[in-house]
Amino acid sequence: MPDRLIRFGLPVLGVALLLLAWHLYVVVFDVPLVVLPRPGLVWDSLLKNWRLLVEEGWITLLESFYGFLLAFVLGVPLAVAISSSRVLNLMFYPLLIATQSLPKVALAPLILIWLGIGIESKLAIAWLVAFFPIVVDTATGLRNTPAEYLDLATSVRANGWQTFWKIRLPAALPFVISGSKVAITLAVIGAVIGEFIGSNQGLGNLMLVANSQVNVPLAYAALVGLAAIGIGLYAAVVLVEVALKPWFGEAGHT
């Protein structure tokens, strides 16, 4: 019980302290509303606009999630391809690493020109930023199969196909998950950037609109919505990870 209290109580206390500090700061220094509204005002705005926030948030959530899904569906097979073929690996792995350090956000305006201001461009940007961590982590997992597992496969005369499906792929699963954790967070950022650059829907767009109307509490309320989406999606991946835990044991390796 005390352990539970600490694990759940302390984070709540942390948030509460932060809100209190925020409130006191605004009140004591008399910060103008346009610069920083009181937490209470943001809360009021959340309550007043919840319908709008949910509608716009739903769009951003879908853009992020589908962008991530697309990255996963295309990224895992690509990782399999480059980690099973020496030629493909030599051809694409350096390129992949190089692209990973490229600020992909810089491509967003171009993507907007290609795909328009609809959901397609947001999907594409979310996909683009989520793609690389999934490919790189999955490929890392696939080429770091414990040597003993491979010895086991050899000793029972498993062929390449069997070794892949029964050893290499399951052994790489924890890596796929850790890549997905990074990817899903990036996908939300990607979708919002897409909305910032050109869109007429989504929470990112709502923030811009609220700003232009100097409805600062609404802009902050939209920010809270974005945080909720980010945390929610991340939590979903963590749930998958927890569900797979018995699969891999504590250390993931015996």
Place this chain on the structure above:
Amino acid sequence: MISALAADDAASGARAFGVFDQVAKTFPAAARGAEPVVALESVSYELKQGELVSLLGPSGCGKTTLLRIAAGLTRASSGHVVIRGREVQGPQEDFGFVFQSPNLLPWRTVLNNVLFPMEIAGRNDERARARAMELLDLVGLGGFAKSRPHQLSGGMKQRVALCRALVPGPSLLLMDEPFGALDELTRMEMQDLLLHIRRVSGTTVVFVTHSIAEAVYLADEVLVFSRRPGRVIDRIRTDLAYPRKPELRYTAAFTELERRAGAGLGVVHAG
């Protein structure tokens, strides 16, 4: 060459089960400027059908290397291993290998770990499952078939690994310090279990260890290895009757064998 040996074998009847013929292994230098590692220096031995041989030697003397060569997991630099008339050039269907670590696949249940070789061989049928369960019962893990490896103790994991090696009914069982990480008590239990299994299955066993007592207790013959590069410096036929009982460890004959093995290893003085 293989057919010649086979013919030779047939002509001489049931002679040797396996032959290690001047097996040597040198690993290439790890880095530029480093020396290549001579792990094994010409090991020869004739393995008899149903025999249990212990390979005893200090750490790094090439025991694992020799076992892996016999298993077809590593190629010898020179010399060769012939088992049942066929030169070993890769893993054989009727070999069972028990690794130094249990090496279970954590995402599989205990039963599915045991069935892994059968699955790979495409023989994962009712009979295989029945045999796997029988083996798990034999090692006292019948109730853990559905558990996952991380729920087992070290000794239990190693017993599962033993079942996995035994499930195809191997004619040759290769074991690499399988009990090395276990506590003394569990270890002694496992040794008796191994001797029991070997008696009922009649399988030939090559058993690597660096425990003198373990080598002597289990084996028909103990091969004592020198420090690296590994060579056989003594061959000790134990001539102790089976089935062996734990009391055997406290007999004069047993301690004398231990002393001789210890002398070979240089830990006690001969004479």
